[in-house]
Amino acid sequence: QVQLVQSGAEVKKPGASVKVSCKASGYTFTGYYMHWVRQAPGQGLEWMGRINPNSGGTNYAQKFQGRVTMTRDTSISTAYMELSRLRSDDTAVYYCARGTTELGYWYFDLWGRGTLVTVSS
Amino acid sequence: EIVLTQSPGTLSLSPGERATLSCRASQSVSSSYLAWYQQKPGQAPRLLIYGASSRATGIPDRFSGSGSGTDFTLTISRLEPEDFAVYYCQQYGSSPQITFGGGTKVEIK
Numbered sequence: 055q056v057q058l059v060q061s062g063a064e065v066k067k068p069g070a071s072v073k074v075s076c077k078a079s080g081y082t083f084t085g086y087y088m089h090w091v092r093q094a095p096g097q098g099l100e101w102m103g104r105i106n107p108n109s110g111g112t113n114y115a116q117k118f119q120g121r122v123t124m125t126r127d128t129s130i131s132t133a134y135m136e137l138s139r140l141r142s143d144d145t146a147v148y149y150c151a152r153g154t155t156e157l158g159y160w161y162f163d164l165w166g167r168g169t170l171v172t173v174s175s
Numbered sequence: 176e177i178v179l180t181q182s183p184g185t186l187s188l189s190p191g192e193r194a195t196l197s198c199r200a201s202q203s204v205s206s207s208y209l210a211w212y213q214q215k216p217g218q219a220p221r222l223l224i225y226g227a228s229s230r231a232t233g234i235p236d237r238f239s240g241s242g243s244g245t246d247f248t249l250t251i252s253r254l255e256p257e258d259f260a261v262y263y264c265q266q267y268g269s270s271p272q273i274t275f276g277g278g279t280k281v282e283i284k
Contacts, residue, residue, distance in 0.1 A: 089273070099212075099220065099263055101273040113271060149219055159226040160267045161210040165219035 056080035058150050058166035065172045071138040074169045076150030083131035084108040087153040090135045092146040105133055140173045177201055177268050179276035187284040194251040196279045198264035203244050208267040211240055211249045215260045259283050
């Protein structure tokens with residue numbers, strides 16, 4: 055079954071770090087970029103960055119540069135997103151999403167269910 | 176960064192009616208890199224349309240996308256009860272720079 059399974063909800067204090075995992079199954083993990091998107095409560099979707107699981111190369115949205123680190127472990131088909139120096143406005147659901155490029159098109163065709171990260175003192 | 180502006184913010188319609196959602200870009204977007212997603216409460220987004228007008232696998236033909244350049248439209252020809260949700264447009268730009276519109280909520284009138 056083609057799916058992305060994310061780790062469970064987290065509660066962190068301001069200033070701490072959080073690491074969310076996303077395990078891929080049912081397809082070739084190294085064949086597709088993995089992206090991270092977050093959604094604050096009642097708000098829209100915000101792209102954070104992506105990782106090439108094959109090379110480990112990353113691209114981050116400017117807003118998160120210096121605070122986010124995306125990594126992967128190909129042996130277990132899992133991508134990770136670590137966000138540091140957490141603030142209360144980082145409270146959000148964090149999604150991983152597979153980026154597909156096919157026939158010149160580009161889109162996110164597979165999403166994880168999301169991981170709620172709550173930042174509170 | 177390309178900004179996507181969706182309108183209206185909320186669309187109040189009855190089942191069976193036609194819904195027309197707009198997505199306007201601050202600069203020209205390649206149609207190949209414009210997608211639409213549907214999101215229901217408590218769920219992850221779901222791909223509806225890619226390449227501005229191609230339906231994703233399993234998406235009913237009452238959903239259609241059109242447009243080019245800076246103006247794109249998602250149309251739902253006849254609303255079914257399960258179509259009441261929030262819809263987002265998304266674009267992929269160079270670097271990459273990926274942005275989403277602010278969303279349009281389609282609610283039951």
